[in-house]
Amino acid sequence: MKIGIIIPARNALPYLKEMLNSVQAQTRPAHAYIAEDRSTDDTHEWLRDHPDLYAGMRRNRRRLGWAGSLNAAAALALADGCDALFTASADDRLHPECIARCAAVLGADGGRDFVVPYAQQFGEAEHVQASLPDAGLDDLVRWPPLIDKALIRREVWEQVGGYSAKATPPGTFGTAEDWDWWIRVWKAGFTRYSVVETPLYFVRVHPGQLSDARAEHHAATVDLLAKLHPDLPWTAESRQWPPQHRTTRRQG
Template sequence: MRVSVIIAAWNAEAYIAEAIESVLGQTMPPDEVIVIDDGSTDGTRGILDRFGDRIIALTQENCGQAIAVNKGTAMARGALIGFCDADDLWTPRKLEMQLASLERDNTVEAVFGKVQQFVSPEVPEAQRARFKPDVEIMQGELKQCMLIRRVALERIGLFDETLPATFFIAWLGRAKQSGLKLAHVDDIVVRRRLHPGNGGRTNTAAQNLQTLMALRQAIKAQRPRE
């Protein structure tokens, strides 16, 4: 089955090349990698251009990650869709393991795996304790850990663009309510980089508010219609 991978990038010049290489370097490489540059003002676009026709790179005005991811997903031609964040890394066998899981059971619609969190090497020693995760390795029900069948994504719908910080939390809640059949591979599929630019660590108030909004939407969706 054809696999498309979507990456949204905003001012990601420090990490984007490594992220893309981790996707292209899979033991079972994807068929297309779509990178949406969300109005970066640094050298992100120049780095994307270096990959030539190994990726599909587009630039849009800065609209937020949810809009960029939805745009890339709409362009994708694969029957399977994966996502990578611009500062994270896929482990080399991510697609191989997840494809095997989908092939073993054709009723499974989306496959996740474990995530390993790590403090980015360039973070100064004096700040590293601040970013050290409470749990290093955990089940990763995160966008970048997921490989999903396109038909399931189309059935559930794309990401809520009004929740730029927590759109995947809201989407996953909606997906589970709709009966999305999930599976997990018992291995690390993503290495999540922790650094000062992580939105969830630098803008916690906005993320907390949007998480509350997402939960309210989920509760409202569960209520019977009058």
């Protein structure tokens, strides 16, 4: 199984080397594919000068935001023959065993559609981001029951169609497109998954990130998702911030 780690990157110059080094340090081989989203801090120039750190890189012709850039990175990986994709962020890093542990579970017991590891915050916060091992659509109207970092089989990504730019509220370049993604994954019937209850992915929390005006973005996202998925039982509780859920999630 060839595994691609798909990484959107915008103004990530201070952190990108750490992420790419963590990809190269994996005990099971994996390949980085990067979509550079019109950075203004020389991220593109740095990537261009370090081709040994990734298997594929493209610069978006215009700024696409989180969802569009993730899809662009995925397209690079799929075109290069990857059988599974691991979603990542340019300012984070992977545990050396992340891909090996997730890949082993993905192929166990007849196979899984995707595998989600626990994540560990670092920087301004140090919470563990957990995911539910038995989530259903009812959980998805309150808050995403899974974090947005996962190892996903190629056929799942292709059939669901990647992340949707329609799930980005106006005036933002990305808030909770993973929420819409998981809803569409469930609707497509890809519910055979596992959670690795060990922090294998490290999420950087930047100074001031958790104090951002996230409640406004959250409410706007719920209103948008309710329009995209009117068949789900959205309630006033869905719009509440912080959400009431068993998982610990990043709030910015």
